Amino acid sequence: xxxxxxxxxxxxxxxxxxxxxxxxxxxxxxxxxxxxxxxxxxxxxxxxxxxxxxxxxxxxxxxx
Numbered sequence: 001x002x003x004x005x006x007x008x009x010x011x012x013x014x015x016x017x018x019x020x021x022x023x024x025x026x027x028x029x030x031x032x033x034x035x036x037x038x039x040x041x042x043x044x045x046x047x048x049x050x051x052x053x054x055x056x057x058x059x060x061x062x063x064x
Contacts, residue, residue, distance in 0.1 A: 012061070015054025022046030 026043035029035060 012057050015050045015052070015057055018050030018053065019047050020050075022050060 022043045022045070025046065026040070029039045029043065
């Protein structure tokens with residue numbers, strides 16, 4: 001039996017997922033020895049974007 005996942009239940013976790021992906025990328029780049037500005041900026045940008053989306057989602061969910 002297939003279960004359908006409602007997209008509205010996943011929206012609050014998009015920001016957190018982006019932050020985790022950014023952190024994992026930074027870790028992988030560090031362990032692999034790739035440390036150019038492009039790789040570091042991609043990881044940083046994902047973490048900042050995830051943080052902004054997470055805070056925005058939390059603020060929009062508040063009652064007051």
